[in-house]
Amino acid sequence: MVVFSTGNTIAKLANAITDTPVLMAAKSHLRNLRPVVLAVSTNDGLGMNAKSLGVLLNSKHYYFIPFGQDNPIDKKNSLVAKLEYTIPTIMEALDGKQLQPMIVQY
Numbered sequence: 001m002v003v004f005s006t007g008n009t010i011a012k013l014a015n016a017i018t019d020t021p022v023l024m025a026a027k028s029h030l031r032n033l034r035p036v037v038l039a040v041s042t043n044d045g046l047g048m049n050a051k052s053l054g055v056l057l058n059s060k061h062y063y064f065i066p067f068g069q070d071n072p073i074d075k076k077n078s079l080v081a082k083l084e085y086t087i088p089t090i091m092e093a094l095d096g097k098q099l100q101p102m103i104v105q106y
Contacts, residue, residue: 001029002065002086007042007049013062014052030061035093039086040067045079053079063093068106080106 003009003026012019013036018027026036038056042049046069056062065081066089072078082104092099 001025001034002037002039002090005038005040005042007044007052010038010040010042010045010049010056011052013038014055014059033061035061035063035090035096037063037065037086037089037093039065039081039083040079041081043075043078045077047077049077063089063098064102065089066099066102066104068104070106082106 003013003022005013009023011017012023013026016027018024029036040053045053045067057064065083066085067079067081069075070078070080085099085104089099
């Protein structure tokens, strides 16, 4: 399962809040020990959402499409996944591995 993750989605996943169909599907995958691949896209990934991001980075069965700062000059806290790494990330996640490097220059 691939989840395109805003800061709100990241926070809800990190705090086990399941109030949307996407979050319920992610919870179901986790309950069945299946990988959940996250594509981060948030203007606050290095701000208040950093805590939630850290929780998910340290949780089992979550895998991240490599991400980086898309505009570090004008949007200092913004993070965006490099979607060209989606398929390689899924392939690694199916083997229980995180595609590296996870944090890339955008």
